[in-house]
Amino acid sequence: MNIKKHSLLAAAIIGFASLSPSSAQTADPKKVVDALNKVFGQHKARASGAKGQCVAGTFTPTADARKLTKSLAFHKQTPVIGRFSLGGGNPKASDATKALVRGFAFKIDPEGNGTTEFVMVNAPVNFAKSLDQMFGFLEARFPGPEGKPDPDKIKAFAAANPETTRQGQWLAGRPVPASYVGVNYWGIHGYTLTNAEGKTQLVKFKLVPTGGEAGLTDDEAKAKPADFLVSELQDRIAKKAHTSFDFVVILGQPGDPTNDPTVMWNDEEKRPAVKLGTITITKIEKNEACDNGIFDPTILADGVAGPKDDPMFIPRQEGYAISLSRRLKQ
Numbered sequence: 001m002n003i004k005k006h007s008l009l010a011a012a013i014i015g016f017a018s019l020s021p022s023s024a025q026t027a028d029p030k031k032v033v034d035a036l037n038k039v040f041g042q043h044k045a046r047a048s049g050a051k052g053q054c055v056a057g058t059f060t061p062t063a064d065a066r067k068l069t070k071s072l073a074f075h076k077q078t079p080v081i082g083r084f085s086l087g088g089g090n091p092k093a094s095d096a097t098k099a100l101v102r103g104f105a106f107k108i109d110p111e112g113n114g115t116t117e118f119v120m121v122n123a124p125v126n127f128a129k130s131l132d133q134m135f136g137f138l139e140a141r142f143p144g145p146e147g148k149p150d151p152d153k154i155k156a157f158a159a160a161n162p163e164t165t166r167q168g169q170w171l172a173g174r175p176v177p178a179s180y181v182g183v184n185y186w187g188i189h190g191y192t193l194t195n196a197e198g199k200t201q202l203v204k205f206k207l208v209p210t211g212g213e214a215g216l217t218d219d220e221a222k223a224k225p226a227d228f229l230v231s232e233l234q235d236r237i238a239k240k241a242h243t244s245f246d247f248v249v250i251l252g253q254p255g256d257p258t259n260d261p262t263v264m265w266n267d268e269e270k271r272p273a274v275k276l277g278t279i280t281i282t283k284i285e286k287n288e289a290c291d292n293g294i295f296d297p298t299i300l301a302d303g304v305a306g307p308k309d310d311p312m313f314i315p316r317q318e319g320y321a322i323s324l325s326r327r328l329k330q
């Protein structure tokens with residue numbers, strides 16, 4: 001176990017009082033993880049993104065990356081360790097479930113001096129803009145006396161918090177992903193890049209599959225076995241078919257909000273994007289390589305900074321560390 005993993009584990013055990021957000025939210029990361037455990041049950045798995053597969057690969061930068069950021073993560077070819085997942089805390093969820101996000105968490109330069117981590121999903125927006133709203137979303141889904149959530153509570157919460165339905169609408173309007181490497185992933189938060197001359201640029205990170213998007217109709221999805229996504233990836237690796245993503249940044253403009261991960265920027269999909277490099281998945285990795293620690297989106301090498309005003313960004317570190325300490329104890 002390297003030093004970073006040691007410190008994360010220690011932090012998971014002693015708590016993260018100094019990293020708590022300064023906003024007036026009443027829910028804290030522990031309350032949110034408790035709520036995830038109440039909705040999905042506590043398993044020897046992540047409280048969210050419970051079902052997944054560890055993978056290994058490489059990152060190869062473009063010359064444009066240096067123009068935008070001095071971050072060492074984007075200056076050289078480095079290894080990548082990553083984990084694809086299905087959203088939610090059910091470790092046995094079917095890979096054909098349309099309503100769940102697919103996640104891709106990864107570390108660029110995991111053992112080097114540019115370590116940078118992202119935890120992305122296949123939608124450009126999150127389902128909550130604050131910890132309070134995330135807790136409310138989960139609370140509306142708490143199992144009742146019969147062991148099932150009350151659909152009226154879910155409807156009432158959605159009606160009172162319409163922005164929490166945007167992610168689900170995005171997924172509902174698109175085919176079920178036929179491949180973990182056949183779908184776009186977004187970093188969602190607004191980040192600031194700084195280059196060697198000190199010039200800054202607001203961006204959102206996105207991964208675009210080089211082999212194009214691969215989707216299933218609802219009927220095709222129904223016919224698939226519950227665990228088809230890992231074998232599909234294995235097949236692609238064996239056949240040397242597309243297993244890469246273009247790693248791009250969507251360029252922000254002055255005034256673009258960074259405080260609400262449930263909104264896209266105006267015309268975000270039509271904005272210019274710059275390719276920072278290519279991520280290629282080369283190997284299915286043993287899950288232990290990903291499960292002994294966390295992917296922590298707040299770990300960023302100098303030259304990439306997360307949003308200061310997004311109430312969902314910094315608390316991810318504490319939430320993930322709490323989940324780690326629970327799954328290691330199970």
Ligand code: HEM
Nearest residue numbers: 029032046047048049083103105126294315319320323324
């Ligand atoms: C834009 C916001 C967010 C996105 C896109 C997101 C996405 C994800 C993804 C893809 C995973 C799976 C990670 C993996 O494979 O290791 C994950 C795990 C998790 N998420 Fe989030 N998440 C967000 C915010 C939050 C927040 C604010 C909390 C609560 C504080 C939270 C709680 C968790 C927990 C507890 C896990 C399990 C972590 C582990 O055991 O390693 N998430 N999330």
